Amino acid sequence: MGGQCSDHNAAVISIIARSLLEGLERGGGGLSIPHDVQPAFSDFDIQRLRAFSGFISKVQHNYLWESFPHTRSLLQAWMIEHDAFAEYRLRFPPVRKERLSRQQKMARVVRFLEEYLECSDTPSCPGLKEVLRHERIEWELKETSAEATLPPLRRPRNKAYPRLSSRARLARFEYDPLEIIGQISVAAPPRAKRRRCYRCYVIDFSAEELRSLELGWPAWSFLSRMDGRRSTADLLAKSRPEQRRELRHLLRQCSEAGIVTMS
């Protein structure tokens, strides 16, 4: 039965299994082969084995795509999905002793993909980083548990110290992720137009809704300076006089929407 196949077959199987588990360098020089079996591997396609390593790793992370469907589509459209996961396998070979929750594994893959897309060896894929970050923010917000009821504000709003609530995130993008997502197709990667864009994400637990709002720069800048240590008055003082009325209105709306908390 299984253990009685020829020694040669057994060695080949073991070498391939080990290589797939440990991952392979992009350069392809990573196969460690005992001397007596080397002739059998003389014309072996190591690059294809590496791609297969990435394929297996990708399939074993299929659950990731429930929360990152557009990232996946773009990785495929740009044809870097297997390379990305081959690199991931090299960095994080599956280790039995490891005990990570699914959420922890997802977070690790996402962090890795963000680094991978920044790496100079990775082909340029305009807009892919932005879509990954967009989906990460949405995923993180959905993982946030609903806050306890906030205490009522006891001082005048202009003396309060506003900060972004845990239900909200701000992000600045060089490409608008929603425009990219709208262009995703199986035929070809999207032709992204570079356009700096500012977004505010907020999750409304009562309505079970996550919203992504595009902001103008003044509003985004105002909200991003809210750190709980500067009062409303200080923040407004740093803004242009002609914008202050609008920003006060914005603050009121954001406070009512749970985007900003006041203390």
Next chain:
Amino acid sequence: MRPRLGIAYSGYTPAFLARHSALVDYVEVPFELLQHDPSVIEIGSKTPIILHCASLSLGGNVAASPDVFDAIKGWLDRTESPWLGEHLSFITADRGLAGAYAEEYAPGEPYNLGYTVSPPMNAHSVRSVIDYLGYCQEKLSVPLLLENPPQYFKVPGTTMRQVDFISEICARSNVGLLFDVTHFFISAHNMGFDALAELHDYPLDRVVEVHLSGALEQENARWDDHAHPASEEIYNLFRHVLTRTRPAAITLEYNWSARFPEEMLLDEIEKTREAMAWAASVATTTPL
């Protein structure tokens, strides 16, 4: 008798069956999923289950442990599956033969890839598979079906075409086959052979079940993809297979995404039934 049509289990399956149970004759459930989440068996209260497996490592050098066999037997009994489909692949391997002993991979245990890989195909591996098959059949209460694996690269030591490897195993045993059309399509592209021409030599008379799924192109190769529908090329191959054999069951394997669109699955079911009807009509007018 027309083949039964089933779907591979995924997160969307219970809701889909609640709305469209009449469209599906069975659900194919992986043994490994039942081990991880035994509650999946509840689907069997309304729809028959066929058990699928990726744990025996039929093409490898390390037999599955007695615990694995006991677990498989247990699920075969509980699901009342008529057969067990298993890949003609390896999934485990002896660590000692790899030239190094990696303590981090669970000391004392073989390598476990968690994914099936096409084995070296030669006379030695034919003998090994036949021996192991005999051992497996003694332990299991139902017939075992061998599924053709996709070939992504030529495995060192391979001296036979896959069709010859499988034919030789069929000639020396009474094993049935699970023919994965997509795997065959992928192998043809990646290994550079003509799928239709190669099918001429395939022991299709031994096919009991057929699998269909999508295939993705990347890095100049084709890859299995259970998150996208089968292409027209794959359907053409499928229709050709149906003119040559009458499987008992056809499984649509769209189980890698819990978001697989319902409309798309309905389309695939309809397309598959049309192919079955067409093949049946060809059979009544054209002798095989």
